[in-house]
Amino acid sequence: MGKIVQPARFLASHHRPGEDHVYAALDLGTNNCRLLIARPSGGGRAGFRIIDSFSRIVRLGEGLSKSARLNPAAIERTIGALQVCRQKIDLRGVTRARLVATEACRMAHNGAEFLERAYDSTGLELEIVDRETEAHLAAAGSISLADPAAEGALLFDIGGGSSELVWLGPSVGKPRGGRATDAPLSERVRCWVSLPLGVVTLAEKFGGLEVSSAVFEAMIGHVSGELAGFVERVGERRHCKRFHLLGTSGTVTTIAGVFLGLVRYDRHRVDGLWMSSADVDDSIKILRGMTYEDRVANGCIGAGRADLVLAGCAIFEAIRRAFPAERVRIADRGLREGILHQLISADSVSERGSSRAACSHGRAGANEISFKQPI
Numbered sequence: 001m002g003k004i005v006q007p008a009r010f011l012a013s014h015h016r017p018g019e020d021h022v023y024a025a026l027d028l029g030t031n032n033c034r035l036l037i038a039r040p041s042g043g044g045r046a047g048f049r050i051i052d053s054f055s056r057i058v059r060l061g062e063g064l065s066k067s068a069r070l071n072p073a074a075i076e077r078t079i080g081a082l083q084v085c086r087q088k089i090d091l092r093g094v095t096r097a098r099l100v101a102t103e104a105c106r107m108a109h110n111g112a113e114f115l116e117r118a119y120d121s122t123g124l125e126l127e128i129v130d131r132e133t134e135a136h137l138a139a140a141g142s143i144s145l146a147d148p149a150a151e152g153a154l155l156f157d158i159g160g161g162s163s164e165l166v167w168l169g170p171s172v173g174k175p176r177g178g179r180a181t182d183a184p185l186s187e188r189v190r191c192w193v194s195l196p197l198g199v200v201t202l203a204e205k206f207g208g209l210e211v212s213s214a215v216f217e218a219m220i221g222h223v224s225g226e227l228a229g230f231v232e233r234v235g236e237r238r239h240c241k242r243f244h245l246l247g248t249s250g251t252v253t254t255i256a257g258v259f260l261g262l263v264r265y266d267r268h269r270v271d272g273l274w275m276s277s278a279d280v281d282d283s284i285k286i287l288r289g290m291t292y293e294d295r296v297a298n299g300c301i302g303a304g305r306a307d308l309v310l311a312g313c314a315i316f317e318a319i320r321r322a323f324p325a326e327r328v329r330i331a332d333r334g335l336r337e338g339i340l341h342q343l344i345s346a347d348s349v350s351e352r353g354s355s356r357a358a359c360s361h362g363r364a365g366a367n368e369i370s371f372k373q374p375i
Contacts, residue, residue, distance in 0.1 A: 021347060023048065024089050024097035025339035028126060030061030030104040030160030030200050031308070032250075033081040036336040037092045040344050048340050052092050056081040057304035061104035061161045065201045070108045078114075079121050086122045096347065098339045099126045102134050103161030103198065131194030134335065135164040139192075140185055141337030142248045145272055145329050146171065150242040152190075154323050157334055158249035158315050160200040160308075165227075165319070166192040167234050168246075193230040197223065199251065199308040202315065208307035209292045216288065219314035224322065231322045245323065248331040250305060251312030256330040257300030259283040264299040271332035280320070280328055284313050 026035045034055045038048035058078040063071050089097065105111035105128045115126050129137070138157040146153045148171040155166040167190045206219050256270045259279055275283075287309060290298070295306035320328075 021095040021344075022051070022093050023340050023343050024092075024094040024099070025336040025343070026085055026097070026099040026124070026126070027335045027339075028058075028060065028078070028082075028099075028101040028105070030064070030102070030162075030198060031057060031059055031305075032160065033058045033060075033078060033085070034336060035085045035088060036340060037088060037094060038340050040348075048344055052088050054081075054085055054088055056084070059160075059200070061108075061200050063204070064104055064108055064161070065204050068108065069110050070104065070114050075114055075117065079118060082118055082122045082124055086124055089124075096343055098343060099124055100129045100134075100137075100335070100339070101126045102129060102335075103159060103196075106130075107161065107196075131162065131164070132192065134162070135166050135192040135194055136185070136189060137335045137338035137342070138164055138248060139166045139168070139189055139338065140341050141334045141339070142246060142331040143168065143185060143188065145331050145333075146246050147242050147244055147327075147329070150244060151240040153244050153246050154319070154325070155246040155248070156316075156319055158247070158251045158312050159198040161196075161198045163195045163198050163315055164192065165195070165230060191230075191233055193227075193233075195223070195226045197226060197315070199305075199312040199315070202311035203308050206311070208309075208311055211288070211310040216310065216314055219311060220318045220321070223315050223318035227318060227322050239325075243325055244327040244329060245319070245325045246329045246331060247316070248334040249312065251309065251316055252328070252330050253332050254300050254305070254309055255280060255283045255287070255313070255316070258286055258298075262300055267332045270330055273330040275328045275330060277320070277324075277326050277328070280316075284317065287313055 020040055022037065022039055024035065024037045026033070032055060035053060036050055037052040038050050041047040041049045058074065058081050060070060060074050060078045062074045101111070101115065105115065105126075108114065111128060115128070119125050135157075139155055142155055142157075146155070146168055151170050153168045155168055157164045169188045169190045171188065202219055202223070205222075206215050211219075253265070253267075253270050256273050256275065257265050259275060259282070260266075260269055260273075262269065287295070292306055295301045295309060296303045298306075301309055
């Protein structure tokens with residue numbers, strides 16, 4: 001199993017105290033390599049403006065469920081994607097970043113070896129985050145889309161090799177000075193679970209090219225078995241009338257794209273979309289009625305995910321059966337946005353402290369570290 005290492009944080013040597021940082025968040029999962037680069041937007045709420053992004057299906061975890069190792073072809077594909085990320089990071093003058101790897105590197109016997117190879121090839125130092133960190137980062141990036149009037153909501157992130165579920169409590173904290181305030185994330189996350197299955201692992205176990213009704217139900221049954229312990233843990237949580245699901249993953253954004261009838265995927269129309277339970281039923285029915293070739297040709301699916309999307313639908317369906325809800329909100333945001341929020345928030349607190357120290361002592365210093373130049 002890959003070694004979990006400490007976060008890689010850095011400052012470019014050209015950055016001067018008081019200047020706005022340029023932030024990067026990289027999420028290397030079992031199926032995708034995704035990067036966001038952003039600048040703070042101001043306003044004191046860790047907001048940001050995206051200035052560049054990158055996403056590529058690399059299938060790093062291809063065959064991992066059988067061999068327990070990352071295979072050479074997957075490693076080469078991923079190194080290529082990371083090289084593009086490094087180029088973008090350099091081009092945009094990134095000064096602060098967190099670069100994380102998730103389930104594939106957690107589970108692979110050669111996960112740590114792969115990260116060393118990636119560092120030597122690109123100069124990017126990735127950290128393998130544990131499942132709790134992954135769940136909380138996904139929540140941090142998506143929680144703003146939860147209905148603030150709901151007493152509870154279930155957030156879920158269907159990944160390539162793992163799926164995270166987070167039970168969120170109310171958004172309103174204790175009144176301060178007569179005004180209600182947003183509760184911190186740590187207070188809103190009441191319980192969570194990370195299931196060791198995702199669209200890649202499920203498709204490899206049951207097949208993904210052609211999925212019969214019997215196979216689809218078998219997938220749902222398998223996921224339901226993995227979910228049983230979490231369902232029991234949250235069984236007594238109150239489901240108010242505004243209880244809803246909040247989904248962040250390629251599965252739910254694809255379902256939303258199908259629902260909207262998009263010829264080409266459009267994040268601006270999908271992110272934040274509310275769907276009824278009946279809407280989801282209809283969209284999954286459409287997806288299940290497609291042939292593999294139909295899915296490849298669909299602008300919201302494509303060749304990279306055509307053999308995985310029905311496995312994602314099965315995971316989603318198992319979650320819906322365990323936690324019935326009349327509404328689902330779709331989030332095209334998650335772990336990377338959570339990283340950006342946390343980095344910007346931490347720097348905001350740090351800079352306020354530095355400003356006070358500068359007033360008292362005349363100056364404030366910065367710990368500046370440069371990237372390793374790739375070989």
